[in-house]
Amino acid sequence: MARIYISLGSNINKAHNVRQGIAAMGEFISDFAVSDVFESESVGFDGSNFYNLVCGGETSLSVDEVCQTLRQIEVDNGRDRSAKKFSSRTLDLDLLVYDALVVEKPAQLPRHEIDKNAFVLWPLAQIAPSIVHPVLNQSYLSLWDNYDKSQQSLWAVEFDWQGII
Template sequence: MAQIFLSLGSNIDRERHIRAGLTALAARFGELQISRVFESEAVGFEGDNFYNLVVGIHTDLPVGQLALRLREIEDANGRLRSGPKFSARTLDIDILTYDDLSGTVDGVKLPRAEIEKNAFVLQPLAELAPEVVHPLTDKTFARMWAEYDKSKQKLWPVEFIWP
């Protein structure tokens, strides 16, 4: 089975949608590895703060089918796709890595570029999987976080208990 890391984010009724996303992921994929939940300001638009975390799952689904299942979970939680790319979200679930695949697979670019760009992705990923190596940089996620310019984005852990 493939090891996959997903990012989850919400800035609309954050706690409810993150819980619903985790519940749906656990129902579909079984045991989840879950990072701490972080709060951060919206990036790329003016909006309410986000809750973000990283989740590890294992699955035999190919990348394209996994992406469809994740989209179904987003849609079931009221995700609207008609607005601008950078806008408020009930629930956003992105595939960060799928084993050590790189390139575009079934229309999904792997690994996701946000790993290197956004603290709200990299910090929880580095905490959850510190020794896992990024397939393109050949650095561990812990090393990438240690080298990240933390002045670029502010985030802070929040108390979040699930289930």
């Protein structure tokens, strides 16, 4: 079994899509953990605010299978794969960490944005505080503690899971 962490974001019908994404990931992840839900402004384009969170747990899927599964979940929930990189989306799922694997394909692992975006690092530090980033050799909590929090505006929101987790 591999320990994985996945970021989830949505800024289109975001409450519904967050619930759908969590429910779908619960199908292939055991020992499931979910961070708080955070709201943030769009990064890289002018769009409505995003809901963001990180979930993690264990899976028997290979890294290739996890990436394929995440893409299918996005498509099943209305994600337009032909849209511009920086644009509104129903569901954005990114594999952040797969054990301590360091690779560029099928996905960049660990994902480069972990220490760059508050909406990834804060929720990851919540559910994996003592896990060490395999390249930076610092725990996610340490990375969050040292993060320049003036870079991006981010706040926790109350979220009604409606029995999803």
